[in-house]
Amino acid sequence: MQVAVCGPRNCSDQDKINAYEVGQLLAQAGCTVICGGGSGVMAAVAAGVRSKNGLIIGIRPNDSTTGASPDLSAVIVTNMGEARNAVIVWSADAVIAIGGSWGTLSEIALAKRRGGIPVVSLGGWAILRQDGQQVDDAVLSAQSPQESVELALRGRH
Amino acid sequence: MQVAVCGPRNCSDQDKINAYEVGQLLAQAGCTVICGGGSGVMAAVAAGVRSKNGLIIGIRPNDSTTGASPDLSAVIVTNMGEARNAVIVWSADAVIAIGGSWGTLSEIALAKRRGGIPVVSLGGWAILRQDGQQVDDAVLSAQSPQESVELALRGRH
Amino acid sequence: MQVAVCGPRNCSDQDKINAYEVGQLLAQAGCTVICGGGSGVMAAVAAGVRSKNGLIIGIRPNDSTTGASPDLSAVIVTNMGEARNAVIVWSADAVIAIGGSWGTLSEIALAKRRGGIPVVSLGGWAILRQDGQQVDDAVLSAQSPQESVELALRGRH
Amino acid sequence: MQVAVCGPRNCSDQDKINAYEVGQLLAQAGCTVICGGGSGVMAAVAAGVRSKNGLIIGIRPNDSTTGASPDLSAVIVTNMGEARNAVIVWSADAVIAIGGSWGTLSEIALAKRRGGIPVVSLGGWAILRQDGQQVDDAVLSAQSPQESVELALRGRH
Numbered sequence: 001m002q003v004a005v006c007g008p009r010n011c012s013d014q015d016k017i018n019a020y021e022v023g024q025l026l027a028q029a030g031c032t033v034i035c036g037g038g039s040g041v042m043a044a045v046a047a048g049v050r051s052k053n054g055l056i057i058g059i060r061p062n063d064s065t066t067g068a069s070p071d072l073s074a075v076i077v078t079n080m081g082e083a084r085n086a087v088i089v090w091s092a093d094a095v096i097a098i099g100g101s102w103g104t105l106s107e108i109a110l111a112k113r114r115g116g117i118p119v120v121s122l123g124g125w126a127i128l129r130q131d132g133q134q135v136d137d138a139v140l141s142a143q144s145p146q147e148s149v150e151l152a153l154r155g156r157h
Numbered sequence: 158m159q160v161a162v163c164g165p166r167n168c169s170d171q172d173k174i175n176a177y178e179v180g181q182l183l184a185q186a187g188c189t190v191i192c193g194g195g196s197g198v199m200a201a202v203a204a205g206v207r208s209k210n211g212l213i214i215g216i217r218p219n220d221s222t223t224g225a226s227p228d229l230s231a232v233i234v235t236n237m238g239e240a241r242n243a244v245i246v247w248s249a250d251a252v253i254a255i256g257g258s259w260g261t262l263s264e265i266a267l268a269k270r271r272g273g274i275p276v277v278s279l280g281g282w283a284i285l286r287q288d289g290q291q292v293d294d295a296v297l298s299a300q301s302p303q304e305s306v307e308l309a310l311r312g313r314h
Numbered sequence: 315m316q317v318a319v320c321g322p323r324n325c326s327d328q329d330k331i332n333a334y335e336v337g338q339l340l341a342q343a344g345c346t347v348i349c350g351g352g353s354g355v356m357a358a359v360a361a362g363v364r365s366k367n368g369l370i371i372g373i374r375p376n377d378s379t380t381g382a383s384p385d386l387s388a389v390i391v392t393n394m395g396e397a398r399n400a401v402i403v404w405s406a407d408a409v410i411a412i413g414g415s416w417g418t419l420s421e422i423a424l425a426k427r428r429g430g431i432p433v434v435s436l437g438g439w440a441i442l443r444q445d446g447q448q449v450d451d452a453v454l455s456a457q458s459p460q461e462s463v464e465l466a467l468r469g470r471h
Numbered sequence: 472m473q474v475a476v477c478g479p480r481n482c483s484d485q486d487k488i489n490a491y492e493v494g495q496l497l498a499q500a501g502c503t504v505i506c507g508g509g510s511g512v513m514a515a516v517a518a519g520v521r522s523k524n525g526l527i528i529g530i531r532p533n534d535s536t537t538g539a540s541p542d543l544s545a546v547i548v549t550n551m552g553e554a555r556n557a558v559i560v561w562s563a564d565a566v567i568a569i570g571g572s573w574g575t576l577s578e579i580a581l582a583k584r585r586g587g588i589p590v591v592s593l594g595g596w597a598i599l600r601q602d603g604q605q606v607d608d609a610v611l612s613a614q615s616p617q618e619s620v621e622l623a624l625r626g627r628h
Contacts, residue, residue: 002545032545057528057545063395063561074473074503074528076547077561079395081247081377082270086240087558090534090548106266113239113259159388189388214371214388220404220552231316231346231371233390234404236552238534244401247377247391396584397557404552416584423577427553 003152004034004092006085006108007041007124008101015099016044018122021145022096023048023056029153034059034091036084037068037075041098046071059084059091086110093117094152097139100124108139122148160309161191161249163242163265164198164281165258172256173201175279178302179253180205180213186310191216191248193241194225194232198255203228216241216248243267250274251309254296257281265296279305317466318348318406320399320422321355321438322415329413330358332436335459336410337362337370343467348373348405350398351382351389355412360385373398373405400424407431408466411453414438422453436462474623475505475563477556477579478512478595479572486570487515489593492616493567494519494527500624505530505562507555508539508546512569517542530555530562557581564588565623568610571595579610593619 003026007019023045026033033049036042037058049056050071058072063079078084085107089095095111097104097120104124111119120140142148160183164176180202183190190206193199194215206213207228215229220236235241242264246252252268254261254277261281268276277297299305317340321333337359340347347363350356351372363370364385372386377393392398399421403409409425411418411434418438425433434454456462474497478490494516497504504520507513508529520527521542529543534550549555556578560566566582568575568591575595582590591611613619 034545034547055526055545057547059547074505074526074545075562076505076528076530076558078558079561080240080397080558081243081393082267083237083240083243083394085267086238086243087547087549087551090238090550091546102266102270106263106270109259109263109266110239110242113263191388191390212369212388214390216390231348231369231388232405233348233371233373233401235401236404237401237554238550240551244390244392244394247393248389394554395557395561396581397551397554399581400552400554400557416580420577420580420584423573423580424553424556427573427577 001030001093001153002032002034002091004088004095004107005041005045005098006036006088006095006104007045007098008104009038009040009042010101011040011099015041015123018145019044019098020048020051022098022122022148023054024052025145025149027052027054029149031153032057034088036060036088036103037072039067039069043069043071045098059088082106089114094120096120096122096142096148096152097124098122098148112139118152118154120148120151158187158250158310159189159191159248161245161252161264162198162202162255163193163245163252163261164202164255165261166195166197166199167258168197168256172198172280175302176201176255177205179255179279179305180211181209182302182306184209184211186306188310189214191245193217193245193260194229196224196226200226200228202255216245239263246271251277253277253279253299253305253309254281255279255305269296275309275311277305277308315344315407315467316346316348316405318402318409318421319355319359319412320350320402320409320418321359321412322418323352323354323356324415325354325413329355329437332459333358333412334362336412336436336462337368338366339459339463341366341368341370343463345467346371348402350374350402350417351386353381353383357383357385359412373402396420403428408434410434410436410456410462410466411438412436412462426453432466432468434462434465472501472564472624473503473505473562475559475566475578476512476516476569477507477559477566477575478516478569479575480509480511480513481572482511482570486512486594489616490515490569491519493569493593493619494525495523496616496620498523498525500620502624503528505559507531507559507574508543510538510540514540514542516569530559553577560585565591567591567593567613567619567623568595569593569619583610589623589625591619591622
């Protein structure tokens, strides 16, 4: 099973702690982890996966490995900017978003657009329409790293 | 000036009316309009642009012109699924989102991630973080087609 | 009908003359022309199309309109580097390659990989396998702008 | 070091034997191997890498893992058709092409267009211009799996 963990370069300390633990839990569960391969949440999840000898793939937006986390098992260089977010989402059997940025929101939206996989948010975005109604087909909200991984691993829905 | 108009295949009648008028207003202002090239909001904006003899380009997700609106001036076939949303956003000097879907939300998020261009929402998404705080760097909210076009044409900010 | 005209930034004077005439002929035939939107062959074909009031769309590799030919009717900004070559090829009902570069060869190869459309070479690449055999499913070789357009417009094969 | 091994689904028995051995040699040299992740040359190189417990990543063109080789360490699902060839090329410090197809030729051309990395052909394409001249900045021609790996590992040039 391949799980994507998304999150911003610029994140809170709590986001980093969460990402590291999510990475450890996914590696211990035998999952391959896909991420954006950069700093912040991306580097923290990579470090967590590596600490448990798991497999962690980074999908980079630019045209070189510059800025790639040193903890990645392999680096995919797309040279496609944020269109790489679609590649991350298509490569995943579940998506966990940690913290919030516009890039992370695009990954949540692309994952919901794709459909058929769990999309979990930990400490990040709530999605509302302009009329203030919560979206029906909601993103799953997790309160802890453990809960985010449990929701992700519950499988396709 | 090139303006992207985004919106879902499945939309309300009001969304279609809005999209048609936005298309007319943009064409009258001399803008080239970029859209996803399909049905719903996309077809309505294309019809509006064409009714004023404007230039309207559709950026399709699939591998053929199947499903493309007949009102398009030209059809770009990306064969890249929703990654084409990034192409729409990068090709625009301003983005107007009409109505709401996950695909449309991804376009809003990708446009805000890019930065430097007006992103206007007409009858669609409000973006909130999980803590209930409105996002500072907000999407511009328009109440009418005219207002959406005015906000878009006010230029790069 | 949409026809892609491919060719390098750095090209011969003869390539430019050929590209300009191909652009004129395609516009006169009522075709929309797709190209890479840059200098060299791309700028020459754009100028030719524009001289006959045709529609010419440029598909750019970088993240802005910098470097785009001023004769383009519309500029699609992909921010995807040479992966945009696949977009050019998928958007075309026929491909004419003028002159030779590695980028142009990739467009020929992607068009043949797609299949089902005429791929015409004017003054550019010959494709051979290592064993020296000419490839069976060959690129169509044209000796003049007129012949290249005739081969392209003969339609899908 | 990451090395891409490219080649067609439909290939000769000799191509498969070559690909398997190239995979083994690259894994033994400690390289991560990138490939298209499908059948034919792609499956053979994956099997070779796996037989030596190396890391092998498949970059798929379609929107699911359907058709992916079972020997892959991880599967990247691009949903971008042959535009994924650009991703393979950008992710590699060297490219080895085994056998010939239009898709493989596009990878060779995209790699030469990128420049700065060794591009090696084993039993596949020879590239000539229409005037019959061999291209100066030529693809490196290898006569054996060992030679192809040596040329690839000689590093960036």
